[in-house]
Amino acid sequence: MSTFLELGLKEPINKALTDLGYEKPTVIQEKAIPQIISSTTDLKAFAQTGTGKTAAFSLPILELLDENNGNVQAIILSPTRELAVQIGNNIKDFCKYLKNVKVTTVYGGSSMEEQIRSLKKGSQIVVGTPGRTVDLINRRALKLGNVQWLVLDEADEMLNMGFKDELDKVLDATPDTKQTLLFSATFPREVESIARNYMTNPIEITSGQKNQGAENVSHEYYSVTERTRYPALKRIADLNPDIYAIIFCRTRRETQEVADNLIKDGYSADSLHGDLSQGQRDSVMGKFRKKTIQILVATDVAARGLDVTELTHVLNHKLPDQIENYTHRSGRTGRAGNKGVSIVLVNGKEKGKLRQIEKIIQKKFIESKVPSGKEICQNQLMNLIDKVQNIEVNETQISEFLPSIFEKLEGLEREELIKKFVSLEFNTMLAYYENAKDLNDLSSRDNSRARASDENMTRFFINIGRKDNLNPGKLIGLINEQNIGDKVEIGSIDILDTFSFFEIDKNYEDKTLSAFLENQPDFDGRSVNVEITKKERGGAGGRRGGKKPFGKKDGGFGRRRSSDSSASSSRRSSDSGSRRPERRSDRPDRPDRSSRASSERSTGSDRNSGGFGRRRKES
Numbered sequence: 001m002s003t004f005l006e007l008g009l010k011e012p013i014n015k016a017l018t019d020l021g022y023e024k025p026t027v028i029q030e031k032a033i034p035q036i037i038s039s040t041t042d043l044k045a046f047a048q049t050g051t052g053k054t055a056a057f058s059l060p061i062l063e064l065l066d067e068n069n070g071n072v073q074a075i076i077l078s079p080t081r082e083l084a085v086q087i088g089n090n091i092k093d094f095c096k097y098l099k100n101v102k103v104t105t106v107y108g109g110s111s112m113e114e115q116i117r118s119l120k121k122g123s124q125i126v127v128g129t130p131g132r133t134v135d136l137i138n139r140r141a142l143k144l145g146n147v148q149w150l151v152l153d154e155a156d157e158m159l160n161m162g163f164k165d166e167l168d169k170v171l172d173a174t175p176d177t178k179q180t181l182l183f184s185a186t187f188p189r190e191v192e193s194i195a196r197n198y199m200t201n202p203i204e205i206t207s208g209q210k211n212q213g214a215e216n217v218s219h220e221y222y223s224v225t226e227r228t229r230y231p232a233l234k235r236i237a238d239l240n241p242d243i244y245a246i247i248f249c250r251t252r253r254e255t256q257e258v259a260d261n262l263i264k265d266g267y268s269a270d271s272l273h274g275d276l277s278q279g280q281r282d283s284v285m286g287k288f289r290k291k292t293i294q295i296l297v298a299t300d301v302a303a304r305g306l307d308v309t310e311l312t313h314v315l316n317h318k319l320p321d322q323i324e325n326y327t328h329r330s331g332r333t334g335r336a337g338n339k340g341v342s343i344v345l346v347n348g349k350e351k352g353k354l355r356q357i358e359k360i361i362q363k364k365f366i367e368s369k370v371p372s373g374k375e376i377c378q379n380q381l382m383n384l385i386d387k388v389q390n391i392e393v394n395e396t397q398i399s400e401f402l403p404s405i406f407e408k409l410e411g412l413e414r415e416e417l418i419k420k421f422v423s424l425e426f427n428t429m430l431a432y433y434e435n436a437k438d439l440n441d442l443s444s445r446d447n448s449r450a451r452a453s454d455e456n457m458t459r460f461f462i463n464i465g466r467k468d469n470l471n472p473g474k475l476i477g478l479i480n481e482q483n484i485g486d487k488v489e490i491g492s493i494d495i496l497d498t499f500s501f502f503e504i505d506k507n508y509e510d511k512t513l514s515a516f517l518e519n520q521p522d523f524d525g526r527s528v529n530v531e532i533t534k535k536e537r538g539g540a541g542g543r544r545g546g547k548k549p550f551g552k553k554d555g556g557f558g559r560r561r562s563s564d565s566s567a568s569s570s571r572r573s574s575d576s577g578s579r580r581p582e583r584r585s586d587r588p589d590r591p592d593r594s595s596r597a598s599s600e601r602s603t604g605s606d607r608n609s610g611g612f613g614r615r616r617k618e619s
């Protein structure tokens with residue numbers, strides 16, 4: 001393997017890398033840095049999360065840019081504020097000995113005036129989220145006419161978040177002679193679309209195989225039901241006393257609920273999602289990096305910029321709607337040479353997705369049993385004993401207290417002293433799990449039955465399906481376009497060949513029928529018929545119910561509007577302040593999947609978490 005100096009980087013950059021502890025380039029850095037330095041050809045680069053993609057594109061740009069020219073020479077776009085801040089800070093570290101190089105990071109939720117002042121002082125490199133970048137272009141505060149490099153980091157996620165229009169505007173503001181660099185950890189169809197639309201005959205390089213999971217990560221799954229999902233999550237956390245983990249959820253509401261329950265049950269936990277202010281998000285992330293918080297509950301998008309190298313576990317409370325995102329999730333652990341574990345909680349219906357993920361990451365999931373109370377207590381106890389055994393005794397600190405301690409414990413035998421010590425530490429834990437149920441037995445019984453649907457949802461039939469090029473994203477977009485209600489929750493979606501089913505909060509049952517009847521939408525020229533159906537299990541079920549179908553005349557097919565991993569019927573845009581990025585509905589079709597989308601409002605606030613390991617109840 002080469003050194004950074006051998007890759008063609010000048011001394012000030014190498015000196016900064018040495019200060020940061022960088023010794024040898026990673027595979028993606030070794031391939032990308034010489035390619036960018038020696039060629040102006042567009043580049044697609046694929047590497048697992050945590051393999052140093054930021055350095056792979058920023059170091060050659062720092063090598064080539066003109067320090068004495070104050071114009072913006074490189075624009076780097078990322079899907080989230082957190083990732084933009086992380087990239088900006090990394091580049092500032094890399095150019096610490098390049099005194100004339102200035103970096104400005106622009107994103108929503110922070111003072112635009114301050115960002116404009118920074119741009120006016122002159123910045124050769126701008127890192128930004130698409131929404132804020134376009135805002136600054138429209139205000140003529142950001143001029144990209146001299147840009148030589150455009151970097152699209154996690155570009156597929158930018159499309160998923162609905163930033164296509166913003167990407168188009170940024171592209172329009174940059175010269176045709178620029179070099180476009182696309183970096184991604186996964187290779188969904190969206191990446192090919194980006195390459196066709198935004199790049200010219202790009203060269204492709206990879207580190208490992210596209211979409212492949214990180215080498216140091218093992219993958220496990222636990223069979224659960226909706227009743228046992230949260231108790232199983234707690235038991236897995238209890239089985240690992242030194243856990244330092246991210247729990248991934250699909251929606252903001254789910255994220256907040258799981259975090260609130262963990263905090264209530266005594267875990268050192270907090271949430272990270274799009275409903276939090278930028279100050280709250282920064283505070284939570286700061287605590288998590290310092291390990292003041294042991295468990296972070298997050299949505300996929302909110303966690304994109306979280307760069308933590310020592311995570312022991314990633315726990316998937318539910319699988320992502322897009323299975324490619326599993327690679328991003330699992331890649332958060334097993335970094336910097338450390339081992340990591342990615343755990344998935346799945347019910348009977350969700351197990352089929354595991355096979356699809358295995359093909360992508362080219363690894364097998366290991367089935368594990370939800371631990372029993374006895375296993376948990378044994379693990380916790382042995383962990384405590386190990387800590388006692390390995391603790392370094394500072395005689396000078398405790399020497400003055402030892403005589404009175406020895407006198408007080410003089411009458412106790414060694415075995416009795418150990419028993420009392422263990423009881424003092426573990427009576428609560430032992431009592432809590434004394435009569436704990438076998439959750440595997442509960443899961444087995446429940447999963448042997450047909451899937452139960454949420455009793456608070458109404459199931460609808462719709463007369464379009466996979467043969468009409470319908471997918472869950474497009475269906476959600478179609479539903480949202482009917483303006484059924486503010487923050488309406490969409491439940492499970494089943495896409496079949498010629499028809500489909502979806503669930504809506506039963507409080508919006510009549511409004512859903514009325515909205516479709518009034519709007520009479522079509523889908524690619526085909527009349528749309530919607531009616532209530534009974535919740536058939538064990539398959540898609542047949543049409544039922546007493547509502548008459550109805551059709552369309554003229555109607556629009558709309559966008560999926562949402563942020564993070566939720567879908568909402570309220571329109572949102574950009575990434576600044578209270579404005580959220582739009583979700584587009586034009587996603588490639590994916591076979592037979594169910595998705596739950598919600599945009600219920602959660603309350604995000606700063607919390608001081610309680611201790612880890614003390615439980616009051618198990619739901």
